[in-house]
Amino acid sequence: MTDQDASTRSRRRLAGRYVLMEEIGRGGMGVVWRAEDTVIGRNVAVKELRPPEGVPQQERGVLEERVLREARSAGRLNDPSIVTVFDVVSENAATYIVMELVEAPTLADVVQVNGPLPAAQVIELGRRLLHALQTAHAAGIVHRDVKPGNIMVLPDGRAKLTDFGIAQAADDPRLTTTGLLVGSATYMAPERISENAATAASDLWALGATLFHAVEGRAPFDRPTTAATLHAILNDVPYLTRCQGPLASVIMGLLITRPHARLTAEQAAGLLDATAARPELSGPLGTAGTQQVTSPMGPPPGHYGAAGGGYAMPGARIEKNRRRWPAVVGALVVVMLASFGGGYLTRLVGSADDVQDVPAHLGGAVAYGSGGELTGFSLGAGECASGALSGRGFTRESAVPCEEDHDFEVFRRNRPFDLDTGAAYPGREELTRYAAGLCELYFTSDRIDLPADESDNLAFTVIVPTESEWTTDSENTTGLNDENLSYCVLHRTDGATITGSMLSSPED
Incomplete structure (x- = not known):
């Protein structure tokens, strides 16, 4: 018998074939061993399940039973980006998962x-x-x-x-x-x-x-x-x-x-x-x-x-x-306002083969009203506020002086139809496209003072009403009150605040 054979016999052996060689990792759910499958002659990883301390015995039993079942299910997964599970062993009141040994950093x-x-x-x-x-x-x-x-x-x-x-x-x-x-x-x-x-x-x-x-x-x-x-x-x-x-x-x-x-x-x-x-x-x-x-x-x-x-x-x-x-590329995409808040722009692009023009400075889009990301929005052009555009509403009372640090500034409000028509809701996508084009026009005009050294860090977000927020009552759409309005909101793309107004001449 060689020294190597003696060393192998002295190590723990599972299921008569897996020899645990050395510990290579440890986590909250167990210990991982480098092991040898002596039947096939390959190195494998063996995870010994050790539930966290303090888990009641009944719960521990449920966990071990489920791990055993689901590890077997995972063994049937076939994907090059999933570590392959070869075997599951229950022995000496413990559960062991035998898997592909991947020698690489996490x-x-x-x-x-x-x-x-x-x-x-x-x-x-x-x-x-x-x-x-x-x-x-x-x-x-x-x-x-x-x-x-x-x-x-x-x-x-x-x-x-x-x-x-x-x-x-x-x-x-x-x-x-x-x-x-x-x-x-x-x-x-x-x-x-x-x-x-x-x-x-x-x-x-x-x-x-x-x-x-x-x-x-x-x-x-x-x-x-x-x-x-x-x-x-x-x-x-x-x-x-x-x-x-x-x-x-x-x-x-x-x-x-x-x-x-x-x-x-x-x-x-x-x-x-x-x-x-x-x-x-x-x-x-x-x-x-x-x-x-x-x-x-x-x-x-x-x-x-x-x-x-x-x-x-x-x-x-x-x-x-x-x-x-470009703000949007891809198939059936939902484009998030990445650095500013929680809204999204829905399906401006139909598929990878149906890419529509998207304004170059568009950072995202949200909707206000029932079913939208915002409960409401009624700030005026030239008003500033702070906070993420998600999960809340903004009214005139939400405004802060633009001379103070703020997250965004409204630079344009618009109603897409004649003031007295009482038109039916055109759809969120259509409103978003319309408003995005208008906001881009204003964003790139001389009405916005974009510092030369900051222009790459600024973008705009479109805010449109949901269908529940839309009214077809022409008596409620006279003048630029807060009915059926879309908004253009200027903000930074790096999450930093803005101090001072960017508007040379705010107007509704």
């Missing part, structure tokens, strides 16, 4: 060592992970813990989503009723906090937070304490500062608080697929160009930042031009 490691990723890399990362989640969701499996630490980044640019060991079947309510929240708080969707509802939509929210982390270099809602983090998820609006255009639209669209208003996987994938060939449209704010990248996702493990490897860091050469990014 996305969290890559960002921590190298900083934010260029937009082109995040776009490709998002495309792969969306496809992985679509595969899982189609099989009825919800991951429950999508986060940078569960995404392995290979040297050739591929990504692998791992840790389906705590995944949940969409039709299994038992842990919801017992009250155990499984997952990482920083990447937990709002509905999971308020209702403990783990769904495909909550996985997509977590993906949005993960892509935010990748492009910004930080988690969008990370706070000093768990309570503060959960409060931020429920109440705060994160601001993107390092990307724009379709990528920003996807990230903010996935981070919409209300699940039914959130981007679907198909909508997000359509946006990313359409822009994959033109990643410069989603580059750092104020630029449109290409970033120098020597490796799709960074250097191999253990060689971060080595000479000749890695990817371009902030400050790398970017080829600039003066054309603004």
Whole structure:
């Protein structure tokens, strides 16, 4: 017997074939071992399930039973961006998941060592992970813990989503009723906090937070304490500062608080697929160009930042031009106001083959009234206010002096039909197109004083009424009162506030 044979016999062996070699990771749900499958002769990863301390025994049993069942389900998933599950073993009152061994850093490691990723890399990362989640969701499996630490980044640019060991079947309510929240708080969707509802939509929210982390270099809602983090998820609006255009639209669209208003996987994938060939449209704010990248996702493990490897860091050469990014590209897209608030622009583009002209400075669009992002809006031209354009209303009482710091300024109000016609509601898309063209005309005119050094950081948002807010009573549409009005709102794209008015001559 050789020394190697003796060493192998002294190690733990599972199911008569998996020899645990060394511990390679540890998390809230268990320990991961490097192991050898002695039957096939390959290295594998083995996750030993260890539920968090303090979980009641009955709940622990439910968790272990479900993990066993869902790990077996995950083993049937076939996607190049999902870590393959080979086997599940129950032995000595413990559960072990045998899976593909991926020797690569996690996305969290890559960002921590190298900083934010260029937009082109995040776009490709998002495309792969969306496809992985679509595969899982189609099989009825919800991951429950999508986060940078569960995404392995290979040297050739591929990504692998791992840790389906705590995944949940969409039709299994038992842990919801017992009250155990499984997952990482920083990447937990709002509905999971308020209702403990783990769904495909909550996985997509977590993906949005993960892509935010990748492009910004930080988690969008990370706070000093768990309570503060959960409060931020429920109440705060994160601001993107390092990307724009379709990528920003996807990230903010996935981070919409209300699940039914959130981007679907198909909508997000359509946006990313359409822009994959033109990643410069989603580059750092104020630029449109290409970033120098020597490796799709960074250097191999253990060689971060080595000479000749890695990817371009902030400050790398970017080829600039003066054309603004198109606000909308893709199929059945819902374009979010990426750096400013929670509204969206619905279907300005029918498909990748049916791209319509979109004003160059349009940052997004929201609607006010029942069914809209805003409960109401009635500010006058030349008035300023602060706050996200989502989940609230703005009236004259909401206005602040423009000389003070503010988030946006109304620079134009308009009613699209003759004042006395009482026309029927034309539809949100039609109103948005009409208002966007008018706002663009004013935004680029001499009525707006755009500082030369800030012009690339400014955009406008269109605010239109919903159908419930529209009136066909011609007696209520005389003069420029607040009926049937659309608004043009000027703001910064980097989330910073504005001091002073940008209007040379506000008028209604």
